[in-house]
Amino acid sequence: MSTRPWWHPATWLPAAVALALLATAWQLAATALAARGETYLLPLPADVLTELVGSPGRYLSDAWTTLSTALLGVAAGGLLAVVLAVVLSEVPLLARAVVPLAVVLNTTPVVALAPALVVAFGFGRTPKVVVTAIVVFFPVLVTVLSGLRAAPPDALAVLRSLRASRLEVLRRLRLPAALPALFTALRVVLPLSVVGAVVAEFVAAGSSAGLGTLITTSAANYQLAPVYAAIIVLAVMGVLLLGAVVAVERRVLARYAPGRR
Amino acid sequence: MPALAGVDLDVRQGSFTSLIGPSGCGKSTLLRAVAGLEEPDGGSVTVCGRPPSAAAADKQVGLVPQTPALLPWLTVRANAELPQRVNRRADRRRAAGAPGPSDVVGVLREVGLGAVLDAYPHELSGGMQQRVALARAVAMRPGVLLLDEPFSAVDEITREALRRQLLALWEHVPTTVLFVTHSVREAVLLSDVVVVMAGPPGRVVDVVEVGLPRPRAGEHLDERALHAVEDRLRAELSAAWAATHGGPAAGTGPAAGGELGA
Numbered sequence: 001m002s003t004r005p006w007w008h009p010a011t012w013l014p015a016a017v018a019l020a021l022l023a024t025a026w027q028l029a030a031t032a033l034a035a036r037g038e039t040y041l042l043p044l045p046a047d048v049l050t051e052l053v054g055s056p057g058r059y060l061s062d063a064w065t066t067l068s069t070a071l072l073g074v075a076a077g078g079l080l081a082v083v084l085a086v087v088l089s090e091v092p093l094l095a096r097a098v099v100p101l102a103v104v105l106n107t108t109p110v111v112a113l114a115p116a117l118v119v120a121f122g123f124g125r126t127p128k129v130v131v132t133a134i135v136v137f138f139p140v141l142v143t144v145l146s147g148l149r150a151a152p153p154d155a156l157a158v159l160r161s162l163r164a165s166r167l168e169v170l171r172r173l174r175l176p177a178a179l180p181a182l183f184t185a186l187r188v189v190l191p192l193s194v195v196g197a198v199v200a201e202f203v204a205a206g207s208s209a210g211l212g213t214l215i216t217t218s219a220a221n222y223q224l225a226p227v228y229a230a231i232i233v234l235a236v237m238g239v240l241l242l243g244a245v246v247a248v249e250r251r252v253l254a255r256y257a258p259g260r261r
Numbered sequence: 262m263p264a265l266a267g268v269d270l271d272v273r274q275g276s277f278t279s280l281i282g283p284s285g286c287g288k289s290t291l292l293r294a295v296a297g298l299e300e301p302d303g304g305s306v307t308v309c310g311r312p313p314s315a316a317a318a319d320k321q322v323g324l325v326p327q328t329p330a331l332l333p334w335l336t337v338r339a340n341a342e343l344p345q346r347v348n349r350r351a352d353r354r355r356a357a358g359a360p361g362p363s364d365v366v367g368v369l370r371e372v373g374l375g376a377v378l379d380a381y382p383h384e385l386s387g388g389m390q391q392r393v394a395l396a397r398a399v400a401m402r403p404g405v406l407l408l409d410e411p412f413s414a415v416d417e418i419t420r421e422a423l424r425r426q427l428l429a430l431w432e433h434v435p436t437t438v439l440f441v442t443h444s445v446r447e448a449v450l451l452s453d454v455v456v457v458m459a460g461p462p463g464r465v466v467d468v469v470e471v472g473l474p475r476p477r478a479g480e481h482l483d484e485r486a487l488h489a490v491e492d493r494l495r496a497e498l499s500a501a502w503a504a505t506h507g508g509p510a511a512g513t514g515p516a517a518g519g520e521l522g523a
Contacts, residue, residue: 154330158397161296161324161407163317164347172347176334256334258383 043224051225052232058214063233065210066201069125070193073132078189080133081140082182088141089148089174090166099145106138111199118204128200128210135196140185147181148174179256183249190241194234264290265301266462272454274309277431277438279448279455281494283502287463288441292407295439296322309404316404320344320351323403323436325411329390331382337393338378341365344401368400368434369393372426388419395427399434406431408440412447424451428477445498449490450477457494459501466501469494 004011023045030044052059088095114131121127151174159169201212211230218226265287272278280288293299294306297313308316316322323344331340342365345352369378372392382390391411398406408427412420428451431438442448448455449471457466471490473483 152328152330154326154328155332157293157296157298157326158324158330158343159347160298161317161322162320162344162348162401163297163314163351168347172343173332176332258333258381 040222040224043228047225048228048232051229059211059229059233062209062211062214062230063237066194066197066212066234067237069128069200069210070132070190070197072125072129073196074136074186074189074193076129077133077136077193078140078186081137082144085141085144085148085178086170086175088145090170095145099142102138102141102145106142110134110138111196114196114200115203118200123204127204128197131200132193132196136189136193139188139192140182143181143185143188144178147178147184150181151177176256180253183245183253186245187242187249190245191238194238194241198234264461264463265294266460267464268304268458270456270465270468272437272439274437275435276453277440277451279440279442279452280458281442281445281448281455282458282460282463282466282498283505284443286458286460288458289409290463291458292409292439292441295405296324296407318348318351319354320348320401321404323398323401323406325391325394325398325406325408327410327413329382329387329394331390331393331397333382336379336381337369337374337385338366340382340393341369341397341400343397365396365400368396368430371430372396386419388415388423391415391423392426395423395430399430399436402434403436405437405439408438410441410443413443420447427451432476445491445494449473449487449494450482455490455494457497457501459498459505461505467497469497 006012026042027045030042033039033041034044084098088098111131113134114127117130117134118127121130155173155177156169159173164172197210198212198215201210202216204213211234214230215227218224218230268287268291270291280291282288290299294301295308295313297308297317306313309321313322332343335343345365366375366378369375372395374389374392374396377385377389382393385393391414395408395411398408412423415423424447440448440451452471455469455471457469458464459466469490473486473490
Protein backbone atom coordinates (compact mmCIF):
# COMPACT_ATOMS: atom_id res chain seq x y z
CA MET A 1 0.00 0.00 0.00
CA SER A 2 1.26 3.46 -0.89
CA THR A 3 2.53 5.57 1.97
CA ARG A 4 1.49 8.82 0.26
CA PRO A 5 -1.44 10.63 1.86
CA TRP A 6 -4.63 10.65 -0.17
CA TRP A 7 -4.54 14.41 -0.70
CA HIS A 8 -1.15 14.29 -2.39
CA PRO A 9 -1.60 15.34 -6.08
CA ALA A 10 0.22 12.20 -7.24
CA THR A 11 -2.58 10.17 -5.66
CA TRP A 12 -5.65 11.90 -7.05
CA LEU A 13 -4.42 13.90 -10.05
CA PRO A 14 -4.24 11.03 -12.59
CA ALA A 15 -7.78 9.94 -11.81
CA ALA A 16 -9.01 13.54 -11.91
CA VAL A 17 -7.41 14.09 -15.31
CA ALA A 18 -8.94 10.86 -16.63
CA LEU A 19 -12.35 11.95 -15.35
CA ALA A 20 -12.01 15.38 -16.97
CA LEU A 21 -11.04 13.77 -20.30
CA LEU A 22 -14.00 11.43 -20.10
CA ALA A 23 -16.38 14.33 -19.37
CA THR A 24 -14.95 16.28 -22.32
CA ALA A 25 -15.35 13.32 -24.65
CA TRP A 26 -18.92 12.88 -23.42
CA GLN A 27 -19.67 16.56 -23.98
CA LEU A 28 -18.21 16.46 -27.52
CA ALA A 29 -20.03 13.28 -28.48
CA ALA A 30 -23.33 14.47 -27.03
CA THR A 31 -23.05 17.85 -28.81
CA ALA A 32 -22.33 16.12 -32.12
CA LEU A 33 -25.29 13.80 -31.67
CA ALA A 34 -27.56 16.71 -30.66
CA ALA A 35 -26.57 18.55 -33.84
CA ARG A 36 -27.90 15.58 -35.81
CA GLY A 37 -31.06 15.57 -33.74
CA GLU A 38 -30.28 12.28 -32.06
CA THR A 39 -30.64 13.46 -28.46
CA TYR A 40 -32.05 10.10 -27.35
CA LEU A 41 -28.62 8.46 -27.70
CA LEU A 42 -26.72 10.47 -25.14
CA PRO A 43 -27.83 13.42 -23.02
CA LEU A 44 -25.56 16.41 -22.57
CA PRO A 45 -23.54 16.35 -19.34
CA ALA A 46 -24.90 19.80 -18.58
CA ASP A 47 -28.47 18.46 -18.79
CA VAL A 48 -27.64 15.62 -16.43
CA LEU A 49 -26.04 18.05 -14.02
CA THR A 50 -29.02 20.39 -14.21
CA GLU A 51 -31.29 17.45 -13.55
CA LEU A 52 -29.28 16.46 -10.47
CA VAL A 53 -28.96 19.95 -9.05
CA GLY A 54 -32.52 20.82 -10.01
CA SER A 55 -34.21 18.20 -7.84
CA PRO A 56 -31.73 17.03 -5.25
CA GLY A 57 -34.51 16.02 -2.86
CA ARG A 58 -35.86 13.45 -5.31
CA TYR A 59 -32.46 11.87 -5.87
CA LEU A 60 -31.58 11.84 -2.20
CA SER A 61 -34.89 10.25 -1.34
CA ASP A 62 -34.61 7.63 -4.08
CA ALA A 63 -30.98 6.98 -3.18
CA TRP A 64 -31.98 6.42 0.42
CA THR A 65 -34.71 3.99 -0.62
CA THR A 66 -32.24 1.95 -2.68
CA LEU A 67 -29.44 2.22 -0.13
CA SER A 68 -31.60 1.15 2.78
CA THR A 69 -32.88 -1.84 0.80
CA ALA A 70 -29.29 -2.77 -0.03
CA LEU A 71 -28.11 -2.39 3.57
CA LEU A 72 -31.04 -4.34 4.98
CA GLY A 73 -30.22 -7.09 2.49
CA VAL A 74 -26.56 -7.07 3.53
CA ALA A 75 -27.52 -7.22 7.20
CA ALA A 76 -29.97 -10.08 6.72
CA GLY A 77 -28.02 -12.08 4.13
CA GLY A 78 -24.64 -11.43 5.74
CA LEU A 79 -25.78 -12.37 9.24
CA LEU A 80 -27.42 -15.58 8.06
CA ALA A 81 -24.33 -16.44 6.02
CA VAL A 82 -21.99 -15.90 8.96
CA VAL A 83 -24.16 -18.02 11.26
CA LEU A 84 -24.34 -20.81 8.68
CA ALA A 85 -20.58 -20.57 8.08
CA VAL A 86 -19.96 -21.08 11.80
CA VAL A 87 -22.32 -24.07 11.88
CA LEU A 88 -20.70 -25.59 8.79
CA SER A 89 -17.20 -25.10 10.14
CA GLU A 90 -18.22 -27.01 13.27
CA VAL A 91 -20.12 -29.82 11.53
CA PRO A 92 -17.90 -31.20 8.74
CA LEU A 93 -20.54 -33.65 7.51
CA LEU A 94 -23.02 -30.84 6.97
CA ALA A 95 -20.29 -28.80 5.29
CA ARG A 96 -19.61 -31.61 2.83
CA ALA A 97 -23.29 -31.61 1.96
CA VAL A 98 -23.81 -27.86 1.69
CA VAL A 99 -20.52 -26.34 0.52
CA PRO A 100 -20.51 -27.74 -3.04
CA LEU A 101 -24.02 -26.40 -3.45
CA ALA A 102 -22.98 -23.01 -2.09
CA VAL A 103 -20.01 -22.85 -4.44
CA VAL A 104 -22.24 -23.54 -7.42
CA LEU A 105 -24.82 -20.98 -6.32
CA ASN A 106 -22.03 -18.48 -5.67
CA THR A 107 -21.13 -18.58 -9.35
CA THR A 108 -24.78 -18.40 -10.45
CA PRO A 109 -26.14 -14.92 -11.22
CA VAL A 110 -28.78 -15.08 -8.51
CA VAL A 111 -30.21 -11.71 -9.57
CA ALA A 112 -31.89 -13.83 -12.24
CA LEU A 113 -34.10 -15.03 -9.41
CA ALA A 114 -35.44 -11.54 -8.83
CA PRO A 115 -38.61 -11.80 -10.97
CA ALA A 116 -39.53 -15.10 -9.33
CA LEU A 117 -39.00 -13.67 -5.86
CA VAL A 118 -41.11 -10.63 -6.63
CA VAL A 119 -43.88 -13.01 -7.62
CA ALA A 120 -43.35 -15.03 -4.45
CA PHE A 121 -43.09 -12.17 -1.96
CA GLY A 122 -45.46 -9.68 -3.51
CA PHE A 123 -44.93 -5.94 -3.72
CA GLY A 124 -43.34 -3.57 -1.28
CA ARG A 125 -39.89 -3.75 0.16
CA THR A 126 -39.74 -7.42 1.21
CA PRO A 127 -38.95 -9.00 -2.20
CA LYS A 128 -36.25 -6.40 -2.83
CA VAL A 129 -34.56 -7.06 0.49
CA VAL A 130 -34.82 -10.79 -0.15
CA VAL A 131 -33.19 -10.46 -3.58
CA THR A 132 -30.37 -8.39 -2.09
CA ALA A 133 -29.94 -10.80 0.80
CA ILE A 134 -29.60 -13.73 -1.61
CA VAL A 135 -27.08 -11.85 -3.74
CA VAL A 136 -25.06 -11.19 -0.57
CA PHE A 137 -25.48 -14.58 1.06
CA PHE A 138 -23.27 -16.89 -0.98
CA PRO A 139 -20.13 -14.77 -1.30
CA VAL A 140 -20.21 -14.12 2.45
CA LEU A 141 -20.82 -17.79 3.24
CA VAL A 142 -18.01 -19.08 1.04
CA THR A 143 -15.46 -16.45 2.08
CA VAL A 144 -16.16 -16.51 5.81
CA LEU A 145 -16.18 -20.31 5.85
CA SER A 146 -12.74 -20.42 4.31
CA GLY A 147 -11.66 -17.78 6.85
CA LEU A 148 -12.94 -19.88 9.75
CA ARG A 149 -11.07 -22.88 8.41
CA ALA A 150 -7.86 -20.93 7.95
CA ALA A 151 -7.15 -20.57 11.67
CA PRO A 152 -3.41 -21.19 12.19
CA PRO A 153 -2.90 -24.92 12.91
CA ASP A 154 -0.29 -24.42 15.62
CA ALA A 155 -2.56 -22.10 17.61
CA LEU A 156 -5.32 -24.66 17.15
CA ALA A 157 -2.98 -27.36 18.47
CA VAL A 158 -2.20 -25.28 21.56
CA LEU A 159 -5.88 -24.77 22.33
CA ARG A 160 -6.63 -28.44 21.73
CA SER A 161 -3.78 -29.49 24.01
CA LEU A 162 -5.55 -27.41 26.69
CA ARG A 163 -8.82 -29.16 25.87
CA ALA A 164 -10.50 -25.83 25.20
CA SER A 165 -14.16 -26.39 24.32
CA ARG A 166 -15.34 -25.90 20.75
CA LEU A 167 -17.08 -22.72 21.82
CA GLU A 168 -13.87 -21.43 23.35
CA VAL A 169 -11.88 -22.29 20.22
CA LEU A 170 -14.51 -20.54 18.13
CA ARG A 171 -14.63 -17.42 20.27
CA ARG A 172 -10.94 -17.10 21.05
CA LEU A 173 -9.43 -18.21 17.77
CA ARG A 174 -11.62 -19.04 14.80
CA LEU A 175 -13.92 -16.01 14.78
CA PRO A 176 -11.22 -13.36 15.27
CA ALA A 177 -9.01 -15.18 12.76
CA ALA A 178 -11.87 -15.01 10.23
CA LEU A 179 -12.25 -11.22 10.46
CA PRO A 180 -9.99 -10.50 7.45
CA ALA A 181 -12.13 -12.87 5.39
CA LEU A 182 -15.30 -11.14 6.60
CA PHE A 183 -14.00 -7.80 5.39
CA THR A 184 -12.92 -9.27 2.07
CA ALA A 185 -16.49 -10.51 1.72
CA LEU A 186 -17.97 -7.14 2.67
CA ARG A 187 -15.83 -5.35 0.11
CA VAL A 188 -17.22 -7.62 -2.59
CA VAL A 189 -20.74 -7.72 -1.28
CA LEU A 190 -21.61 -4.10 -0.48
CA PRO A 191 -21.34 -2.86 -4.09
CA LEU A 192 -23.06 -6.08 -5.15
CA SER A 193 -25.94 -5.39 -2.76
CA VAL A 194 -26.66 -2.14 -4.60
CA VAL A 195 -26.82 -4.12 -7.85
CA GLY A 196 -29.25 -6.51 -6.17
CA ALA A 197 -31.46 -3.70 -4.91
CA VAL A 198 -31.52 -1.92 -8.28
CA VAL A 199 -32.32 -5.08 -10.21
CA ALA A 200 -35.11 -5.87 -7.76
CA GLU A 201 -36.52 -2.38 -8.35
CA PHE A 202 -36.28 -2.95 -12.11
CA VAL A 203 -38.42 -6.03 -12.04
CA ALA A 204 -40.88 -5.09 -9.29
CA ALA A 205 -43.90 -3.82 -11.13
CA GLY A 206 -45.62 -0.93 -9.39
CA SER A 207 -42.53 0.02 -7.47
CA SER A 208 -42.77 3.74 -6.74
CA ALA A 209 -39.41 4.71 -5.29
CA GLY A 210 -35.73 3.95 -5.57
CA LEU A 211 -33.07 4.71 -8.16
CA GLY A 212 -33.81 1.50 -10.08
CA THR A 213 -37.45 2.51 -10.41
CA LEU A 214 -36.43 6.02 -11.43
CA ILE A 215 -34.22 4.57 -14.17
CA THR A 216 -36.88 2.28 -15.62
CA THR A 217 -39.68 4.85 -15.55
CA SER A 218 -37.50 7.61 -17.01
CA ALA A 219 -36.11 5.38 -19.74
CA ALA A 220 -39.62 4.28 -20.66
CA ASN A 221 -40.46 7.96 -21.24
CA TYR A 222 -37.30 8.70 -23.28
CA GLN A 223 -35.97 10.92 -20.52
CA LEU A 224 -32.27 10.17 -20.54
CA ALA A 225 -31.02 12.90 -18.21
CA PRO A 226 -32.65 11.36 -15.09
CA VAL A 227 -31.33 7.92 -16.09
CA TYR A 228 -27.75 9.12 -16.21
CA ALA A 229 -28.22 11.24 -13.10
CA ALA A 230 -29.40 8.14 -11.24
CA ILE A 231 -26.44 6.15 -12.53
CA ILE A 232 -24.07 8.83 -11.24
CA VAL A 233 -25.76 8.74 -7.84
CA LEU A 234 -25.42 4.93 -7.81
CA ALA A 235 -21.73 5.19 -8.65
CA VAL A 236 -21.14 7.68 -5.86
CA MET A 237 -23.07 5.44 -3.49
CA GLY A 238 -20.91 2.44 -4.40
CA VAL A 239 -17.72 4.39 -3.87
CA LEU A 240 -18.89 5.69 -0.49
CA LEU A 241 -19.88 2.20 0.64
CA LEU A 242 -16.53 0.78 -0.40
CA GLY A 243 -14.73 3.66 1.30
CA ALA A 244 -16.65 3.06 4.51
CA VAL A 245 -15.78 -0.66 4.55
CA VAL A 246 -12.12 0.00 3.85
CA ALA A 247 -11.97 2.58 6.64
CA VAL A 248 -13.52 0.22 9.19
CA GLU A 249 -11.46 -2.69 7.89
CA ARG A 250 -8.23 -0.77 8.40
CA ARG A 251 -9.05 -0.03 12.00
CA VAL A 252 -10.21 -3.53 12.83
CA LEU A 253 -7.41 -5.37 11.03
CA ALA A 254 -4.77 -3.10 12.54
CA ARG A 255 -5.71 -4.91 15.74
CA TYR A 256 -6.74 -8.35 14.56
CA ALA A 257 -4.33 -8.99 11.70
CA PRO A 258 -1.41 -6.59 12.05
CA GLY A 259 1.19 -6.92 9.34
CA ARG A 260 -1.36 -8.27 6.88
CA ARG A 261 -2.48 -4.86 5.72
CA MET B 262 2.64 -46.49 5.98
CA PRO B 263 2.28 -45.82 9.70
CA ALA B 264 4.14 -42.76 11.00
CA LEU B 265 5.41 -44.74 13.96
CA ALA B 266 6.13 -48.42 14.34
CA GLY B 267 7.63 -50.09 17.33
CA VAL B 268 8.20 -47.15 19.61
CA ASP B 269 8.69 -48.39 23.15
CA LEU B 270 9.81 -45.54 25.29
CA ASP B 271 9.73 -44.69 28.97
CA VAL B 272 10.40 -41.11 29.96
CA ARG B 273 11.43 -40.58 33.58
CA GLN B 274 9.25 -38.18 35.45
CA GLY B 275 11.02 -34.86 35.92
CA SER B 276 13.66 -35.58 33.30
CA PHE B 277 14.61 -33.60 30.23
CA THR B 278 14.39 -35.90 27.23
CA SER B 279 15.15 -34.97 23.65
CA LEU B 280 13.88 -36.72 20.56
CA ILE B 281 16.32 -36.46 17.69
CA GLY B 282 16.24 -37.89 14.21
CA PRO B 283 15.95 -36.99 10.55
CA SER B 284 12.88 -35.32 9.09
CA GLY B 285 9.99 -37.69 8.67
CA CYS B 286 11.06 -40.07 11.42
CA GLY B 287 7.90 -39.40 13.40
CA LYS B 288 9.29 -37.22 16.20
CA SER B 289 6.50 -34.71 15.87
CA THR B 290 3.88 -37.42 15.53
CA LEU B 291 5.13 -38.99 18.75
CA LEU B 292 4.91 -35.60 20.45
CA ARG B 293 1.40 -35.04 19.15
CA ALA B 294 0.40 -38.46 20.44
CA VAL B 295 1.69 -37.53 23.90
CA ALA B 296 -0.26 -34.26 23.69
CA GLY B 297 -3.40 -36.24 22.88
CA LEU B 298 -3.69 -34.52 19.50
CA GLU B 299 -3.20 -37.78 17.65
CA GLU B 300 -4.78 -41.13 18.50
CA PRO B 301 -2.42 -44.07 17.96
CA ASP B 302 -3.84 -46.84 15.74
CA GLY B 303 -2.32 -49.38 18.07
CA GLY B 304 -0.47 -49.42 21.36
CA SER B 305 -0.89 -46.94 24.13
CA VAL B 306 0.50 -43.70 25.45
CA THR B 307 0.27 -42.73 29.08
CA VAL B 308 1.10 -39.43 30.70
CA CYS B 309 1.59 -39.64 34.47
CA GLY B 310 -0.15 -43.01 34.35
CA ARG B 311 -3.21 -41.75 32.48
CA PRO B 312 -4.22 -41.49 28.85
CA PRO B 313 -3.05 -38.24 27.20
CA SER B 314 -6.61 -37.01 26.77
CA ALA B 315 -7.21 -37.21 30.52
CA ALA B 316 -3.93 -35.43 31.23
CA ALA B 317 -4.77 -32.74 28.68
CA ALA B 318 -8.24 -32.31 30.15
CA ASP B 319 -6.52 -31.44 33.44
CA LYS B 320 -4.20 -29.00 31.67
CA GLN B 321 -1.21 -31.19 32.44
CA VAL B 322 0.15 -30.85 28.91
CA GLY B 323 2.09 -27.72 27.99
CA LEU B 324 2.71 -27.47 24.26
CA VAL B 325 5.24 -25.20 22.53
CA PRO B 326 4.78 -25.69 18.79
CA GLN B 327 7.22 -24.92 16.02
CA THR B 328 5.77 -21.47 15.41
CA PRO B 329 5.00 -19.29 18.43
CA ALA B 330 1.29 -19.52 17.57
CA LEU B 331 0.46 -16.34 19.46
CA LEU B 332 -2.87 -14.66 18.89
CA PRO B 333 -2.09 -11.37 17.13
CA TRP B 334 -5.01 -9.54 18.73
CA LEU B 335 -3.88 -10.25 22.29
CA THR B 336 -1.08 -8.58 24.23
CA VAL B 337 1.93 -10.55 25.43
CA ARG B 338 0.37 -10.88 28.86
CA ALA B 339 -3.04 -11.94 27.53
CA ASN B 340 -1.39 -14.49 25.25
CA ALA B 341 0.50 -16.01 28.15
CA GLU B 342 -2.71 -16.07 30.20
CA LEU B 343 -4.64 -17.88 27.48
CA PRO B 344 -4.30 -21.32 29.14
CA GLN B 345 -5.97 -19.92 32.26
CA ARG B 346 -8.86 -18.46 30.28
CA VAL B 347 -9.96 -21.67 28.61
CA ASN B 348 -11.08 -25.00 30.07
CA ARG B 349 -11.72 -23.53 33.50
CA ARG B 350 -13.15 -26.77 34.76
CA ALA B 351 -9.62 -28.14 34.87
CA ASP B 352 -8.55 -25.37 37.25
CA ARG B 353 -11.40 -26.13 39.62
CA ARG B 354 -10.44 -29.80 39.63
CA ARG B 355 -6.82 -28.95 40.13
CA ALA B 356 -7.43 -26.50 42.95
CA ALA B 357 -7.95 -29.49 45.26
CA GLY B 358 -4.51 -31.02 44.99
CA ALA B 359 -1.69 -30.17 42.63
CA PRO B 360 -0.07 -26.73 42.48
CA GLY B 361 -2.09 -24.25 40.45
CA PRO B 362 -0.77 -22.17 37.60
CA SER B 363 2.09 -19.92 38.56
CA ASP B 364 2.16 -16.17 38.31
CA VAL B 365 2.12 -15.51 34.56
CA VAL B 366 3.68 -12.07 34.80
CA GLY B 367 6.42 -13.51 36.97
CA VAL B 368 7.28 -16.12 34.36
CA LEU B 369 7.21 -13.50 31.60
CA ARG B 370 9.62 -11.34 33.63
CA GLU B 371 11.85 -14.34 34.10
CA VAL B 372 12.23 -14.85 30.37
CA GLY B 373 13.03 -11.17 29.98
CA LEU B 374 9.68 -9.92 28.72
CA GLY B 375 8.82 -7.71 31.72
CA ALA B 376 9.11 -4.57 29.61
CA VAL B 377 6.78 -5.70 26.82
CA LEU B 378 3.84 -7.11 28.77
CA ASP B 379 1.37 -4.87 26.98
CA ALA B 380 2.97 -5.12 23.55
CA TYR B 381 1.40 -7.06 20.71
CA PRO B 382 3.14 -10.05 19.10
CA HIS B 383 3.86 -8.27 15.80
CA GLU B 384 5.89 -5.71 17.73
CA LEU B 385 8.26 -8.41 18.98
CA SER B 386 11.17 -10.22 17.37
CA GLY B 387 10.87 -13.90 16.50
CA GLY B 388 12.91 -14.91 19.53
CA MET B 389 10.76 -12.83 21.86
CA GLN B 390 7.60 -14.34 20.39
CA GLN B 391 8.96 -17.80 21.03
CA ARG B 392 9.70 -16.81 24.64
CA VAL B 393 6.08 -15.77 25.05
CA ALA B 394 5.04 -19.19 23.74
CA LEU B 395 7.42 -20.81 26.22
CA ALA B 396 6.09 -18.72 29.11
CA ARG B 397 2.52 -19.54 28.08
CA ALA B 398 3.23 -23.26 28.39
CA VAL B 399 5.41 -23.11 31.52
CA ALA B 400 3.19 -20.76 33.52
CA MET B 401 0.40 -23.33 33.65
CA ARG B 402 2.77 -25.69 35.50
CA PRO B 403 2.12 -28.65 33.24
CA GLY B 404 3.00 -32.19 34.20
CA VAL B 405 4.71 -32.57 30.84
CA LEU B 406 6.16 -29.84 28.71
CA LEU B 407 6.26 -30.70 25.01
CA LEU B 408 8.45 -28.65 22.70
CA ASP B 409 8.33 -29.30 18.95
CA GLU B 410 11.49 -27.80 17.46
CA PRO B 411 10.61 -24.55 19.18
CA PHE B 412 13.82 -22.77 18.25
CA SER B 413 14.09 -23.85 14.64
CA ALA B 414 12.96 -20.54 13.17
CA VAL B 415 15.34 -18.23 15.07
CA ASP B 416 18.98 -17.37 14.42
CA GLU B 417 21.80 -19.21 16.18
CA ILE B 418 22.59 -16.44 18.68
CA THR B 419 18.98 -16.10 19.74
CA ARG B 420 18.76 -19.87 19.89
CA GLU B 421 21.63 -19.97 22.38
CA ALA B 422 19.85 -17.47 24.64
CA LEU B 423 16.54 -19.31 24.35
CA ARG B 424 18.18 -22.58 25.38
CA ARG B 425 19.63 -20.96 28.47
CA GLN B 426 16.28 -19.47 29.38
CA LEU B 427 14.54 -22.78 28.92
CA LEU B 428 17.03 -24.47 31.24
CA ALA B 429 16.72 -21.71 33.84
CA LEU B 430 12.93 -21.95 33.76
CA TRP B 431 12.97 -25.72 33.97
CA GLU B 432 15.14 -25.53 37.09
CA HIS B 433 12.41 -24.01 39.20
CA VAL B 434 9.28 -25.09 37.42
CA PRO B 435 10.12 -28.76 37.58
CA THR B 436 8.32 -30.78 34.95
CA THR B 437 8.97 -33.61 32.55
CA VAL B 438 10.25 -32.19 29.27
CA LEU B 439 9.99 -33.81 25.87
CA PHE B 440 11.97 -31.80 23.36
CA VAL B 441 12.02 -32.44 19.61
CA THR B 442 15.06 -31.12 17.80
CA HIS B 443 17.19 -31.53 14.71
CA SER B 444 20.29 -30.28 16.44
CA VAL B 445 22.62 -32.80 18.05
CA ARG B 446 24.37 -30.10 20.04
CA GLU B 447 21.09 -28.72 21.33
CA ALA B 448 19.94 -32.17 22.37
CA VAL B 449 23.15 -32.86 24.30
CA LEU B 450 23.34 -29.44 25.92
CA LEU B 451 19.80 -29.57 27.24
CA SER B 452 18.95 -33.17 27.98
CA ASP B 453 19.33 -35.90 30.55
CA VAL B 454 18.37 -38.46 27.97
CA VAL B 455 18.52 -38.32 24.16
CA VAL B 456 16.27 -40.61 22.18
CA VAL B 457 17.62 -41.33 18.71
CA MET B 458 14.88 -42.03 16.19
CA ALA B 459 14.93 -43.23 12.61
CA GLY B 460 12.34 -43.82 9.97
CA PRO B 461 9.95 -43.75 8.29
CA PRO B 462 8.24 -45.63 9.77
CA GLY B 463 9.42 -44.05 12.99
CA ARG B 464 11.24 -46.19 15.50
CA VAL B 465 13.55 -45.69 18.45
CA VAL B 466 17.12 -46.60 17.57
CA ASP B 467 18.78 -45.88 20.88
CA VAL B 468 18.30 -44.14 24.18
CA VAL B 469 21.43 -42.33 25.29
CA GLU B 470 22.06 -41.05 28.82
CA VAL B 471 23.92 -37.77 28.53
CA GLY B 472 25.32 -37.89 32.05
CA LEU B 473 26.78 -34.40 32.11
CA PRO B 474 26.57 -32.42 35.35
CA ARG B 475 24.03 -29.66 35.83
CA PRO B 476 23.58 -26.71 35.82
CA ARG B 477 24.66 -26.40 32.22
CA ALA B 478 23.63 -22.86 31.53
CA GLY B 479 27.14 -21.48 32.15
CA GLU B 480 30.36 -21.70 30.18
CA HIS B 481 32.18 -24.16 32.45
CA LEU B 482 31.08 -27.12 30.40
CA ASP B 483 33.28 -30.14 30.01
CA GLU B 484 33.69 -29.71 26.26
CA ARG B 485 35.39 -33.08 25.82
CA ALA B 486 32.64 -35.04 27.48
CA LEU B 487 30.11 -33.02 25.52
CA HIS B 488 31.79 -33.80 22.22
CA ALA B 489 32.02 -37.46 23.09
CA VAL B 490 28.25 -37.69 23.49
CA GLU B 491 27.71 -35.61 20.38
CA ASP B 492 29.97 -37.86 18.31
CA ARG B 493 28.21 -40.94 19.49
CA LEU B 494 24.82 -39.47 18.58
CA ARG B 495 26.02 -38.34 15.17
CA ALA B 496 27.35 -41.80 14.41
CA GLU B 497 24.09 -43.44 15.44
CA LEU B 498 22.05 -40.98 13.42
CA SER B 499 24.05 -41.56 10.27
CA ALA B 500 23.96 -45.33 10.74
CA ALA B 501 20.20 -45.16 11.19
CA TRP B 502 19.91 -42.94 8.14
CA ALA B 503 21.92 -45.40 6.09
CA ALA B 504 19.82 -48.32 7.33
CA THR B 505 16.64 -46.55 6.22
CA HIS B 506 17.82 -45.10 2.92
CA GLY B 507 20.39 -47.70 1.89
CA GLY B 508 24.08 -47.12 1.11
CA PRO B 509 26.96 -46.48 3.46
CA ALA B 510 26.69 -44.17 6.42
CA ALA B 511 28.04 -40.84 5.27
CA GLY B 512 31.32 -39.75 6.75
CA THR B 513 31.48 -42.01 9.78
CA GLY B 514 32.20 -45.63 10.36
CA PRO B 515 29.78 -48.23 11.70
CA ALA B 516 28.51 -47.24 15.07
CA ALA B 517 27.06 -50.36 16.58
CA GLY B 518 27.65 -50.52 20.28
CA GLY B 519 28.62 -46.89 20.40
CA GLU B 520 32.33 -47.54 20.29
CA LEU B 521 32.94 -43.99 19.17
CA GLY B 522 31.76 -42.74 22.54
CA ALA B 523 35.12 -42.01 24.17
